[in-house]
Amino acid sequence: DTGVSQDPRHKITKRGQNVTFRCDPISEHNRLYWYRQTLGQGPEFLTYFQNEAQLEKSRLLSDRFSAERPKGSFSTLEIQRTEQGDSAMYLCASRSDYYNEQFFGPGTRLTVL
Amino acid sequence: AQKVTQAQTEISVVEKEDVTLDCVYETRDTTYYLFWYKQPPSGELVFLIRRNSFDEQNEISGRYSWNFQKSTSSFNFTITASQVVDSAVYFCALSEAGTGFQKLVFGTGTRLLVSP
Numbered sequence: 001d002t003g004v005s006q007d008p009r010h011k012i013t014k015r016g017q018n019v020t021f022r023c024d025p026i027s028e029h030n031r032l033y034w035y036r037q038t039l040g041q042g043p044e045f046l047t048y049f050q051n052e053a054q055l056e057k058s059r060l061l062s063d064r065f066s067a068e069r070p071k072g073s074f075s076t077l078e079i080q081r082t083e084q085g086d087s088a089m090y091l092c093a094s095r096s097d098y099y100n101e102q103f104f105g106p107g108t109r110l111t112v113l
Numbered sequence: 114a115q116k117v118t119q120a121q122t123e124i125s126v127v128e129k130e131d132v133t134l135d136c137v138y139e140t141r142d143t144t145y146y147l148f149w150y151k152q153p154p155s156g157e158l159v160f161l162i163r164r165n166s167f168d169e170q171n172e173i174s175g176r177y178s179w180n181f182q183k184s185t186s187s188f189n190f191t192i193t194a195s196q197v198v199d200s201a202v203y204f205c206a207l208s209e210a211g212t213g214f215q216k217l218v219f220g221t222g223t224r225l226l227v228s229p
Contacts, residue, residue: 033216042117042204042219043158056214089156093217100146100208102217104158 004105025094037089119220134190136205144210153201
């Protein structure tokens with residue numbers, strides 16, 4: 001299967017801890033997006049990479065959040081000093097230069113206790 | 114600013130009924146894309162369709178059909194002869210066209226429950 005994969009699928013952490021999520025996009029896709037989805041809402045954009053360059057960040061991405069995409073392949077999203085309000089589903093999506101549809105991974109569900 | 118409104122929070126139908134999910138959007142862009150995604154209970158968003166703003170031709174794919182009307186800024190989705198497997202949350206989304214990064218702006222979704 002060559003779809004978008006995310007790891008872990010679920011993460012439970014205590015408030016104040018740091019967490020890191022990983023996303024592996026579809027191999028030929030050079031554009032990668034992170035979104036956050038809370039219960040009963042649609043996904044909200046967090047950040048965008050084109051190859052290894054982070055070209056756009058949402059205001060939702062506070063300074064506790066950092067994302068990287070070394071070598072333009074997989075991406076990581078780190079949340080430092082987690083808060084209960086960070087509890088959400090974190091979704092990764094990728095797309096190619098030639099088509100406009102984004103393909104999503106299964107998401108990482110974060111629960112902050 | 115871009116905005117997508119899905120006024121129907123939840124719809125319940127009985128199998129084999131037809132159902133239409135409404136989507137209204139707002140954008141200042143002259144060219145844009147519209148999308149529908151399905152989110153089953155497993156949680157993964159599944160791409161269904163993309164429509165370019167300059168192409169108002171309606172589309173049919175099996176039991177699914179989409180009605181794009183630029184004059185009313187609507188992009189409605191109809192499922193004909195619904196099945197239990199259609200039960201999911203459906204999201205309408207909008208993105209700019211052109212050379213920008215084209216983030217998706219989602220509506221709040223419509224939960225469809227199809228009972229046997």
